[in-house]
Amino acid sequence: METLEQRVAREVGPEGIAAMVAAFYAKVRVDELIGPMYPDEDWEGAEERLRDFLKFRLLGDPTYTFKRGHPRLRMRHAGFSIGEAERDRWVALMSSAMLETEVPEEVRVMLDAFFLQVADFMRNE
DSSP states (O other), X not given: OOOHHHHHHHHTHHHHHXXXXXXXXXXXXXXXXXXXXXXXXXXXXXHHHHHXXXXXXXXXXXXXXXXXXXXXXXXXXXXXOOOHHHHHXXXXXXXXXXXXXXXXXXXXXXXXXXXXXXXHHHOOO
């Protein structure tokens, strides 16, 4: 049985991750709940960091760690108020981005579970 990482590498790849993250941030920019968490001057940086993180975590690409070191996700997000509503919106926008970029259904199901776990880990309220 293939792992999430193997499926993503085979069926999505780095280009698919980049497209998914771009679609996600297009949605976040206009979202009234989580959009305001992002500084206006750092949209490109936020997109690059998430893209690099997902390529690191799902494809084994070391770019993220070369640039930023250990992910330390909770520490990096501690300054933001993240409750259930923010978690749920983040997951919903990511799910929508996966549909938009035509991530295969079986991979979407696996990634939905992964994204929910990561987003829930970020909760601090």
